Amino acid sequence: MKIQVEKDLPMLLIVLVSVSAVASLPQVDSAWNGVKEVYGEQDFGLRILREVMLAVIVAYAALERRFWNGAASGSMFAFLAVVASYALFEVAYALFLDLPLVVPLAGLRVFEYLPLALIGYMTARLGAAEQVVQKFTSLLRFYIVLQGGLAIAQALWAPPLVGVSILGGGRPFGTFVSPNLFGAAMSTCTLFFALAEDPKVRKWMYATTFLALLSGSRTALLSSFLVLFFQFYQAVRPRDRWALVLPAPALAVGALLLASSPLLSGRDDADPTQDGRIALWQRMLSNNINDVPDLLFGWGLGLGSNTINILFGAEHFPGQFDSDSLYLFLLNGYGLIGLLAYLVFVRMSARISGHSRKGLVMTFIFVAGLPFNLWEYFPQNAMLMFLWGAVLGTARKPHLLPSGAARRRFDALSLTPTHLPAGRREFESLSRWERDLG
Template sequence: MRIRLEKDLPVLLFALVCASTVAALPQVESAWKGVKEIYGEQDFGLRILREAMLLLLILYMFLEPRLRRGVFAGSILTFLAVIASYVLLEVAYALYLDLPLVVPVAGLRVFEYLPLALIGFAVSRLGAGDYVLIRFAQYLRYFMVLQLVLAIMQALWAPPLFGVSFLGGGRPFGTFVSPNLFGATMATCALVFAVVPGMRNWLAVSVFLALLSGSRTAFISSLLVVFFQVYAALRPRDRWALIMPAPMLAVAALLLASSPMLSGRDDADPTQDGRIDLWQRVFADYVHDPVDLMFGWGLGLSSNTINILFGAEHFRGQFDSDSLYLFLLNGYGLLGLLAYLVFMWMSTRMSVHAHKGLVMMFIFVAGLTFNMWEYFPQNALLMFLWGLVLGADRKPIAPPVMPQTFAAPLYRQRWS
């Protein structure tokens, strides 16, 4: 078998994303019939496909010599050792609280797609990051065509199971279990197309689908992508005119995203649908002493997996976090939360990637009201992009290989 990183990796990434179209088939079929399945009754058999694809990518990482050398460099191993040490401490603390092992294991889901970040880092260090991303974006267009057709059909004729779309039918869910997951993925696809040259039409399609989903997080995330696109198009001396009203634009976007007209839900107000009230009760009921604040009060108790397996409020301190930052605070404490934020800041400071600001701001915003590291394929796409950004901290450690493909001229121009 001949391994060719520049040709193989985009195909494997595309296959991983496409696994989402199969994993949720039973739930999609039920939603089309107007039946909202309970999470505990979801069929996990088809979902094994995405884990199988992830294992295939990890195997490829070990088989490809350049990736293997890049991932297992001394600095990367040191970083992983520090992370693993703290995670094992949190697992031990969760077991000390008499939680079954499956609970802290569920809290480790934020690391499930970390190998994609390592692959992205190694590819970026090799100087092939731009080329791989271009090839992947070309394949991603076929995925978008499928989602576009399904979303328009659902927005016109699907039962209003999750609310009413502004096209008159139900809020579209594509090939996902809910409009929120569909919208989050479309917003992330918009991010991918935004960092690849010549993809503005597909960027527009992604933003349209994110808005059509009625998801507030997807709406704000996609507007963030558009904001950065407009900012980059302006002359440097004119950019202040966009920066000055940015806070007011953010507030206006939040209000618009919360309106029933756009979201299609009567409970769209975040102060009325229980989320803000939940976050307030979390601190009042579960944070009792400095140990809880510093180390969390039970790794995995805020994971959606635990809610599916045991039901809501089965364990003391269990809750539906929604926000990634509450998930981290619950499972890894203030130390873990601060470590995550510091690493995001360091990634931005160290990187020389042209789109580092957009990628890292997108990741930060997406985590405010949505635990994106638990949801596939958004987590896979964002992990890979984070790795690409972090790996662009110096000149490539090896000259990139330039295969003869449709993207080769652009690739040569980038690295000539």
């Protein structure tokens, strides 16, 4: 069997994302009937299909010989070894705190789709990431047609289980368990459409922005607005961009107030000036951080995982909480050390990458983690993991693929007598590129 990453990977990724259309059917059916499920009593439905498709993609990548002929570097494996060592330390520390093994294992779920980041990284090292993203984004339009049709129907006729939409029905949830997850998926699709080179495909980001607005999720709407802001910023001439940068803070505050209005959010409790998430986070931190180890290493890996809430119900273990922020989850499970390491890696990814849209992608990932534990929310986690790896793997200077100029130089050197020392050295150097392409 011949593996072609440029041809096969986009189709595998869209199938993985499309699994979200059937993974939560019991919850979708309950929401349509106006029944809100309780933590600890949920039917897992067909969620196992997500893991099955992930395993298929990993097996596919393992068969791609070019991944292992230069794309997988020693520095990458060293980084993974450091991350794995610290994660195992946190598991051992959670067991030391008398937590059952299932709790820290749930805390490792943030790494579940890390293989997609590695595949994205190695695809970029082969120079194929851009082609994969463009093809995947083109296929993503069919997924949006499905989700958009359901969302509009729900916004018109679904019961107002968690708020009222601007169209008069309930807040739409598509094929997800809640409107917030639906909004998170739509804002992530907005990001991918913004990366499209085809103008016809790129226009779909306005449709997904509308769906994010329809969901009533403040984070989804603000994330989509962030993508649009970057699009306008890039379209403006460099000398005129200050006109967008100066009012940016005021625009951000205005967007937050707009997204929090009862008309758009569908809720009366979304006022950011009232006692909300920040006050809740402060109380939770003051109740659980009692000494230096709690601050440095966390007070129990997995206690902030949504998986534990689903399995055991809310507040089953001491220190358990509903983590609605990635950074709060990291502080709980991996301590201040893990939180700072994550932020440093996000910053380093933007600095060392040569991707033309790295600023947009890494800013989106940073912002999306503020009110959501985005690495637990499917398919947002799968899509962003692959994209993060693709951005990180796009080097400032290509290592595996010669540029067009270098290849033309290679063709010229192939006709140059190689008995000349300089010509021989350049010929051999460019020949290594040819062997890497294998």
